Amino acid sequence: MSAPTAAPEPLAETEDTAVHVPNRRNVELGLLALALIIGMFAYANVDLAVLGDLPPNFLAVGAVFIVLLGGAHLAVRYLAPYADPFLLPAAALLNLLGLAMIHRLDLADEQRAARQEIGTPSPDVVPQLTWTALALALFVAILFFVHDHRRLQKYTYTAMVLGVLLLLSPLIPGLGTTVNGANLWIRLGPLSFQPSELAKIMLTIFFAGYLVVTRDSLALVRRKVLGLGIPRGRDLGPILVAWGVSMAVLVFQRDLGTALMFFGLFVVLLYVSTQRRSWLVIGAILFVVGAILGYFAFGHVRLRVEVWLDTWTYASDQGYQIAQSLFGLANGGMLGTGWGQGYPQFVPFAKTDFITAALGEELGVTGLMAILTVYGIIIERGLRTAIAVRDPFGKLLAVGFATVIGLQLFVVIGGVTRLIPLTGLTTPFLSYGGSALVANWMMIALLMRISDRARRPLPDGTIDPTGGLG
Amino acid sequence: MSELALTLLRFGFLALLWCFVLITVSALRRDLQAPDTAAIATAPMRTGRKPARSGRIRPRNLVVTQGSLQGTVLPLGSAPVTIGRAADNTLVVDDDYASSHHARLYQTEGRWIVEDVGSTNGTWIERNRITGPTLLEPGAPLRVGRTIFELRK
Numbered sequence: 201m202s203a204p205t206a207a208p209e210p211l212a213e214t215e216d217t218a219v220h221v222p223n224r225r226n227v228e229l230g231l232l233a234l235a236l237i238i239g240m241f242a243y244a245n246v247d248l249a250v251l252g253d254l255p256p257n258f259l260a261v262g263a264v265f266i267v268l269l270g271g272a273h274l275a276v277r278y279l280a281p282y283a284d285p286f287l288l289p290a291a292a293l294l295n296l297l298g299l300a301m302i303h304r305l306d307l308a309d310e311q312r313a314a315r316q317e318i319g320t321p322s323p324d325v326v327p328q329l330t331w332t333a334l335a336l337a338l339f340v341a342i343l344f345f346v347h348d349h350r351r352l353q354k355y356t357y358t359a360m361v362l363g364v365l366l367l368l369s370p371l372i373p374g375l376g377t378t379v380n381g382a383n384l385w386i387r388l389g390p391l392s393f394q395p396s397e398l399a400k401i402m403l404t405i406f407f408a409g410y411l412v413v414t415r416d417s418l419a420l421v422r423r424k425v426l427g428l429g430i431p432r433g434r435d436l437g438p439i440l441v442a443w444g445v446s447m448a449v450l451v452f453q454r455d456l457g458t459a460l461m462f463f464g465l466f467v468v469l470l471y472v473s474t475q476r477r478s479w480l481v482i483g484a485i486l487f488v489v490g491a492i493l494g495y496f497a498f499g500h501v502r503l504r505v506e507v508w509l510d511t512w513t514y515a516s517d518q519g520y521q522i523a524q525s526l527f528g529l530a531n532g533g534m535l536g537t538g539w540g541q542g543y544p545q546f547v548p549f550a551k552t553d554f555i556t557a558a559l560g561e562e563l564g565v566t567g568l569m570a571i572l573t574v575y576g577i578i579i580e581r582g583l584r585t586a587i588a589v590r591d592p593f594g595k596l597l598a599v600g601f602a603t604v605i606g607l608q609l610f611v612v613i614g615g616v617t618r619l620i621p622l623t624g625l626t627t628p629f630l631s632y633g634g635s636a637l638v639a640n641w642m643m644i645a646l647l648m649r650i651s652d653r654a655r656r657p658l659p660d661g662t663i664d665p666t667g668g669l670g
Numbered sequence: 671m672s673e674l675a676l677t678l679l680r681f682g683f684l685a686l687l688w689c690f691v692l693i694t695v696s697a698l699r700r701d702l703q704a705p706d707t708a709a710i711a712t713a714p715m716r717t718g719r720k721p722a723r724s725g726r727i728r729p730r731n732l733v734v735t736q737g738s739l740q741g742t743v744l745p746l747g748s749a750p751v752t753i754g755r756a757a758d759n760t761l762v763v764d765d766d767y768a769s770s771h772h773a774r775l776y777q778t779e780g781r782w783i784v785e786d787v788g789s790t791n792g793t794w795i796e797r798n799r800i801t802g803p804t805l806l807e808p809g810a811p812l813r814v815g816r817t818i819f820e821l822r823k
């Protein structure tokens with residue numbers, strides 16, 4: 201044993217620096233204020249362009265958001281003081297932009313109703329605002345009740361049961377409702393609800409908890425082919441089950457997007473937990489097999505692909521939506537038409553699936569790129585959290601949440617811009633729809649809880665004097 | 671609303687949106703460049719004197735060489751590592767002879783110190799049961815229960 205070399209002075213300094221770990225809550229507050237200003241700017245701009253006047257309730261709406269976002273920020277200060285400072289403002293900005301666009305499309309609906317002399321439709325922005333308040337309340341509740349994300353690991357199999365039940369619940373007769381050909385809603389009295397959105401949180405918890413335990417055997421390699429380790433035959437079970445469930449979702453619920461998202465999430469987590477590239481290859485092969493089977497077996501999948509490849513043949517019927525979306529994006533061009541000055545209402549379902557097309561038309565490529573960068577920031581912070589946190593369950597959970605948001609975004613925006621066949625998922629935080637908004641805010645809350653763990657200085661004093669050394 | 675005013679609003683909005691992005695990215699870059707909090711918390715502020723690590727390999731990984739977790743590699747940062755059976759340890763061992771909170775490793779001046787945190791069966795380096803914080807040299811077998819660890823580059 202070598203003699204201790206530490207002098208007492210640096211150690212004293214060490215303890216001093218440990219006290220001053222920056223938590224950057226003020227950065228969060230500043231960015232949150234900027235996000236609020238941008239959101240209110242958008243709101244004012246919509247009314248100025250469409251109605252020619254400032255909205256009468258402008259200050260009241262501003263006050264509501266100051267209370268909501270300020271409340272969330274204060275909750276983070278007390279409940280998760282070391283949490284990542286960028287997640288909350290980025291998610292809040294997207295949420296506000298979504299509300300502004302939904303309001304803008306409400307105005308377009310009202311004007312159309314007035315022209316056709318039918319009753320004014322009730323604005324969709326009001327329920328969406330209520331859902332935003334509820335989602336932020338749940339955000340605070342999760343930070344309050346989940347002190348330590350590692351406790352969620354105990355509920356690995358509970359989460360699996362809940363997740364699968366939620367995913368399959370639209371199939372229960374009397375509960376499920378078919379909306380626009382996809383069977384992914386349940387109706388409880390007056391509330392309709394999209395359970396796959398909550399299922400993605402449950403299944404991420406399950407995948408993370410399950411893979412933490414089983415990754416060692418799944419990482420085993422029997423032989424190498426072309427530089428890739430081939431896993432043992434019996435370890436193929438889990439990925440085949442995940443593939444089968446995804447195919448079941450595709451067959452029975454006709455929901456291509458959800459199927460793709462869950463299978464992609466499982467493959468990514470399998471790869472991250474085992475560090476074996478062969479799982480990515482096996483996942484890709486299974487995906488291709490599933491896609492080919494889906495194409496030949498199911499008319500709705502084949503139709504989606506044909507519309508994707510040959511949009512203009514179908515531009516007046518099945519491809520109307522995607523064609524209008526492309527016209528809108530072209531009309532927007534580089535700088536957009538400006539809030540309230542395009543025609544995003546021509547795209548069917550502009551408030552839900554096609555909200556990015558509406559934003560692309562009115563804000564242009566310039567605005568859409570800014571929005572995509574904000575998503576990129578959320579995903580980057582999620583992955584950064586995964587790197588920083590030290591427990592393997594937290595790592596997988598953070599990677600899982602970032603992956604879900606990233607995959608969902610790719611599937612939606614790829615569909616809207618005709619990069620890939622249209623699948624129909626909501627755009628996180630932007631789209632109209634309460635269950636999606638609530639689920640996405642819950643994911644942000646859990647990511648912030650994990651990042652609080654990762655960035656918090658250790659409670660037991662960070663370093664011991666080396667006096668007893670040797 | 672005049673055409674000019676609407677055009678100004680349109681450009682103003684895009685500018686503000688990009689302001690948010692650019693401010694966030696620049697704040698984020700500072701966050702990336704700053705050492706992570708664990709490093710801030712443990713790195714002694716020193717000037718002039720370099721830590722005595724010349725000629726010594728700096729271990730990057732803690733490797734399990736024997737036991738049920740054999741082959742596991744834990745990349746080391748600068749934060750302490752705790753070993754034990756309880757789920758809140760950094761490295762959770764599935765070993766009936768290990769205690770729920772068994773041992774703790776921490777770094778000082780680029781070297782790793784191991785201490786026993788009140789285990790039943792003790793923490794051993796080679797054949798010696800450690801009694802206090804002890805320097806763990808890279809390559810030396812550290813035994814916790816029936817699991818043996820080693821620091822590696």
